[in-house]
Amino acid sequence: MPKKLIYFLSQSHIRSLIAEAWAKKLKLPDVTFISGSWLKARKTHFVSEALQEFAIDTPSSLSYVPSQKLLAKADLIITIYDSTYEIAPHYPEALQKKVVYWDIKDPEHAKSTHSKWAIYQEICEQIAVLVKSLKKQFIEV
Template identity: 40%
Template sequence: MDNQTIYFISSHHERSLIAEGWASRLKAENITFRSAGWFDAKTNPFSIEAMKEISIDLSSFKPHQIDLEELDQADMIVLIQDFDRDDKIHLTPSSAKKIVTWNIINPEKRSADPTEKWLLFQEICDDIADRIKDLGQTLSSPV
């Protein structure tokens, strides 16, 4: 079977990075998981710290800003957006056919208070974990 690529895309890479971290735990043969930011590729320290709590080290994951050619070649695109707060991400028609959309809050746009923001990052880690488990079942690969 050919290798497949699944991209997790969010506005600034923080939520997609968490998704890639969780996906790295899937026993999915022949699937490469990648993450990227749509608008930029910064990594939020809260993403790294929240995942450290569950023994997933994201510090070696490199921030990546997406290239439309990469998306056109992807087998699946998981678009992670806060429907209420994020700017809409527009993809090419060929990419649009491969999209799965997850409505996950953007902690950066929900609170300016560091303590509240930290709690929101912990919540989205749990939310993304559940969605990755469901994705793993869809891919016939148990978590």
């Protein structure tokens, strides 16, 4: 049985990187998880700090830029966007059956460092729940 490819995609790679970290914790040998961004990847120390609260290391993987070849190869494309500030990308009709949208706050829009940190903690937990549900919905089918 060939390996499945699940591609997490967000605007700046922050939320998709968190999703990749949680997904890799599932330790599924027949699934490869990657993450990327449709705009320039951004780095912030909050990602590592939020994941460390759950004893998870931040993946050292690169941000995979979406390409037709990569999108076609993916078995599932999870697009993470914040409907308050972002417009989720539209995919060609041929890919629609394998696209899932997660509307998750972008913590980088918080007004203060304190509220930004709180949102990072909140989205880290929210993404964890969604990733765990993936195992049941898409992987164990």
